[in-house]
Amino acid sequence: MSIRIGILGYGNLGRGVEAAIKNSKDxxxxxxxxxxDPATLTINTPGAKTFSADDxxxxxxxxxxxxxxxxxxxxxxxxTPKYASMFxxxxxxxxxxxxxxxxxxxxxxxxxxxxxxxxSTGWDPGMFSVNRLYSTSILPNGQAYTFWGKGVSQGHSDAxxxxxxxxxxxxxxxxxxxxxEAVRSGKNPELSTREKHTRECFVVAEEGADLARIxxxxxxxxxxxxxxxxxxxxxxxxxxxxxxxxxxxxGSVIYTGTTSDGVNHVVEYKLTLDSNPEFTxxxxxxxxxxxxxxxxxxxxxxxxxxxxxxxxxxxxxxEELRAHYL
Amino acid sequence: MSIRIGILGYGNLGRGVEAAIKNSKDxxxxxxxxxxDPATLTINTPGAKTFSADDxxxxxxxxxxxxxxxxxxxxxxxxTPKYASMFxxxxxxxxxxxxxxxxxxxxxxxxxxxxxxxxSTGWDPGMFSVNRLYSTSILPNGQAYTFWGKGVSQGHSDAxxxxxxxxxxxxxxxxxxxxxEAVRSGKNPELSTREKHTRECFVVAEEGADLARIxxxxxxxxxxxxxxxxxxxxxxxxxxxxxxxxxxxxGSVIYTGTTSDGVNHVVEYKLTLDSNPEFTxxxxxxxxxxxxxxxxxxxxxxxxxxxxxxxxxxxxxxEELRAHYL
Numbered sequence: 001m002s003i004r005i006g007i008l009g010y011g012n013l014g015r016g017v018e019a020a021i022k023n024s025k026d027x028x029x030x031x032x033x034x035x036x037d038p039a040t041l042t043i044n045t046p047g048a049k050t051f052s053a054d055d056x057x058x059x060x061x062x063x064x065x066x067x068x069x070x071x072x073x074x075x076x077x078x079x080t081p082k083y084a085s086m087f088x089x090x091x092x093x094x095x096x097x098x099x100x101x102x103x104x105x106x107x108x109x110x111x112x113x114x115x116x117x118x119x120s121t122g123w124d125p126g127m128f129s130v131n132r133l134y135s136t137s138i139l140p141n142g143q144a145y146t147f148w149g150k151g152v153s154q155g156h157s158d159a160x161x162x163x164x165x166x167x168x169x170x171x172x173x174x175x176x177x178x179x180x181e182a183v184r185s186g187k188n189p190e191l192s193t194r195e196k197h198t199r200e201c202f203v204v205a206e207e208g209a210d211l212a213r214i215x216x217x218x219x220x221x222x223x224x225x226x227x228x229x230x231x232x233x234x235x236x237x238x239x240x241x242x243x244x245x246x247x248x249x250x251g252s253v254i255y256t257g258t259t260s261d262g263v264n265h266v267v268e269y270k271l272t273l274d275s276n277p278e279f280t281x282x283x284x285x286x287x288x289x290x291x292x293x294x295x296x297x298x299x300x301x302x303x304x305x306x307x308x309x310x311x312x313x314x315x316x317x318x319e320e321l322r323a324h325y326l
Numbered sequence: 327m328s329i330r331i332g333i334l335g336y337g338n339l340g341r342g343v344e345a346a347i348k349n350s351k352d353x354x355x356x357x358x359x360x361x362x363d364p365a366t367l368t369i370n371t372p373g374a375k376t377f378s379a380d381d382x383x384x385x386x387x388x389x390x391x392x393x394x395x396x397x398x399x400x401x402x403x404x405x406t407p408k409y410a411s412m413f414x415x416x417x418x419x420x421x422x423x424x425x426x427x428x429x430x431x432x433x434x435x436x437x438x439x440x441x442x443x444x445x446s447t448g449w450d451p452g453m454f455s456v457n458r459l460y461s462t463s464i465l466p467n468g469q470a471y472t473f474w475g476k477g478v479s480q481g482h483s484d485a486x487x488x489x490x491x492x493x494x495x496x497x498x499x500x501x502x503x504x505x506x507e508a509v510r511s512g513k514n515p516e517l518s519t520r521e522k523h524t525r526e527c528f529v530v531a532e533e534g535a536d537l538a539r540i541x542x543x544x545x546x547x548x549x550x551x552x553x554x555x556x557x558x559x560x561x562x563x564x565x566x567x568x569x570x571x572x573x574x575x576x577g578s579v580i581y582t583g584t585t586s587d588g589v590n591h592v593v594e595y596k597l598t599l600d601s602n603p604e605f606t607x608x609x610x611x612x613x614x615x616x617x618x619x620x621x622x623x624x625x626x627x628x629x630x631x632x633x634x635x636x637x638x639x640x641x642x643x644x645e646e647l648r649a650h651y652l
Contacts, residue, residue: 016585019585019586019589020585022586023465023466023467023585023586024466025466096652099648099649099652100645100648100649103648120652125652127460127464129651129652130460130636131595132651133636133637133639133640133647133651134453134456134636134639136640136651137612137615137636137639137640138453138605138608138609138612138639139349139605139608140349140350140351141349144651259342259345259346259349259601259604259605259607259608260345260348260349260601260604262600263345263600263601263604264600265597265598265599265600265601265604265605266596266597266598266599267595267596267597268594268595268596268598269457269593269594269595269596270592270593270594270595270596271591271592271593272591272592272593272594273591273592274588274589274590274591275585275586275589275591278585278586278589278591279464279465279585279591281585282464282465282585283464286463286464289463304648304652305636305652306635306636306637306644306647306648306651306652307635307637307644308635309632309633309634309635310456310459310460310463310631310632311459311632311633313459313460313463313464314459314462314463318632318633319426321459321632322425322426322429322630322632323425323426325455325458325459325462325470325632326422326425326446326451326455326630326631326632
């Protein structure tokens with residue numbers, strides 16, 4: 001029996017989840033739900049429908065899991081608790097400081113409805129978190145280093161686009177090779193923000209815009225760029241389309257630890273992703289599978305990737321997993 | 327409250343578990359159990375005792391978990407079910423073809439006694455298995471490649487030592503750089519056994535031994551060496567002691583998969599271990615923590631790394647984990 005999935009929100013991540021459903025043998029897309037007019041939406045799955053988000057309260061029996069593809073700033077804090085009171089839900093909430101509050105709100109809603117909600121899935125938070133946890137549990141005398149990139153940061157690209165005179169922008173986060181090397185060698189370096197990553201910005205300016213001012217506004221922008229070595233390259237719209245259309249990303253969690261005097265170990269989990277939203281969508285779908293199965297076993301409440309045994313992500317039986325993957 | 331641990335067997339792995347207990351804040355070593363005369367054993371933990379394995383049936387209330395550090399060929403198939411009927415147990419059973427049978431035997435014993443048994447932990451099977459499972463669950467259109475090394479294979483070293491005229495031997499398994507490169511690039515190559523790994527053997531021969539015969543016996547040994555490009559280097563006892571005393575190991579699970587046409591992802595989990603037994607021992611201890619906690623929640627039966635949520639490996643609370651590792 002297929003897991004019946006609804007997608008709420010049809011931006012990059014929603015389309016990534018849709019691609020993941022196409023790749024799976026045990027999930028089907030019932031429909032995409034939107035806060036816009038559903039008639040304006042064209043989706044990539046024949047047979048699936050578009051609905052208004054307002055239809056969700058009437059479709060409680062039609063979905064096994066609702067995957068919520070909204071933003072962490074304003075969408076998810078409101079949406080995830082709301083829909084956890086109706087469905088098993090998955091989100092990719094990534095505002096770190098607000099996770100305790102979000103967890104509590106979602107947990108109350110999900111428990112009240114007897115549903116499972118998995119928050120903060122994807123790759124960071126998500127698979128990177130799982131790897132930090134496994135490593136620190138195995139090697140308590142150690143340290144985790146997380147590097148991101150090379151890849152497009154959509155938040156940083158958006159921040160540049162808000163600058164006056166900027167038509168389009170793409171920002172790549174790039175780990176500093178010397179820092180990666182020092183960590184991998186087990187040297188346990190203390191690294192400042194600036195020493196870990198650089199930021200490469202490609203900007204299409206409006207005609208006649210003051211390029212020097214734009215470059216300066218980018219490089220001095222607090223939180224986003226001021227603490228980094230940042231390069232700004234102005235390019236044409238055509239170059240942007242041709243060379244920067246994709247959303248590649250990735251990175252490494254490198255954990256170095258010691259088990260006795262002078263005995264060191266390095267554990268690295270590394271992702272190289274052609275498409276950040278498609279990989280993230282694939283992780284969300286795997287946790288949707290877990291949520292449906294956990295709920296069918298009577299579990300309810302809010303969970304994170306830490307609380308879910310790996311076997312729940314797979315459609316295969318315990319026997320099959322032990323035979324082929326152990 | 328500390329988790330009270332017993333170690334059965336005091337070879338390399340038993341000493342690795344002992345080192346891990348020293349590194350942990352929430353576990354204590356009650357004692358090392360041996361089939362030899364316990365009076366002949368000197369252990370590295372002040373305050374811990376040595377016991378005969380025959381004492382175990384009388385110590386059911388003294389241990390929370392027994393970590394069984396025996397060999398997969400003959401020890402564990404007998405020991406793990408036997409002691410799972412008395413204690414929560416952990417083993418590192420790695421004879422792949424016999425896992426279903428071992429699982430069934432251990433499961434029956436553990437369920438009968440209301441205990442938790444975690445079998446086949448360590449890094450392969452173990453952490454490598456977990457990574458194969460996560461990746462295939464996220465990227466069902468993909469392929470897992472496992473490379474081992476560079477590191478000492480104790481089984482292959484032992485096989486060489488059994489050859490007439492060999493005094494000592496150390497065998498390193500080495501991944502072929504070109505194969506690693508092809509896999510990491512996402513080329514999805516089909517690789518033969520010979521194309522993936524080479525085997526480097528360092529041998530101390532007895533005085534007057536026929537070196538050409540020894541080299542030939544190694545290189546043509548079925549299963550162990552015949553399918554590989556193998557090099558044999560004869561060294562002195564002093565060189566062996568000086569350059570080959572450690573038991574380093576490691577390797578990579580590289581998973582390449584696609585989410586839509588031409589959109590590829592590479593996931594690599596890589597271990598570089600100064601000491602195979604110390605890292606393996608640390609993994610076993612993390613799963614001992616999980617076994618104790620699962621059992622205290624009323625769970626019983628045989629589990630593998632697939633069945634245990636990552637949070638169970640950590641002494642930290644859910645709140646702490648979400649705050650610091652998510």
